[in-house]
Amino acid sequence: MNNTAEHFMRMAIAEARKGMREGNHPYGSVIVKVGTVLARAHSTGALSHDVAAHADMSAARKLSKKAKTRDVKDCTVYATGEPCPMCSAGLAAMNISELFIAANYRHLPPQMNRGRKRPGKITYKEIFKEYGLKVKVKEGVLKDEVLKMYDEYVRKRPGE
Ligand SMILES: [Zn+2]
Secondary structure: OHHHHHHHHHHHHHHHHHHHHHOOOOOEEEEEEOOEEEEEEEOOHHHHOOOOOOHHHHHHHHHHHHHOOOOOOOOEEEEEEOOOHHHHHHHHHOOOOEEEEEEOHHHOOOOOOHHHOOOOOOOHHHHHHHOOOOOEEEEOOOHHHHHHHHHHHHHHOOOO
């Protein structure tokens, strides 16, 4: 189980790194159902100036378009960063059943999140609850690898 989680989280980190190489923020997301990757995405907002182009939201949008339904059900999401309220609502609309998170807002280097606060007070947990969803969550999967990536990102962009 842990090995499976790490396998897919590594894929999410690879996505995040791909985005980072392109000049985007280092966030990646992979959506899996019964061991099969259905969608993967990285944040593209820094270059596209699209406020909704977060990794989790982009993966959810790709999947719902591909599946031709918003309600894919029983999916597991591997997110390198804690989903923001917008992404949490997107994932909730898809009825996800499991969520693995590598690093939370409080783990972000200050250059990436001044004050280490999440955007708004609402957490993904509260959003899932509002949607009446019971999502199995595990935080901290490959957290150190993601923190290393954040560190590289911050060192390459000292002005940000
Ligand atoms: Zn988001």
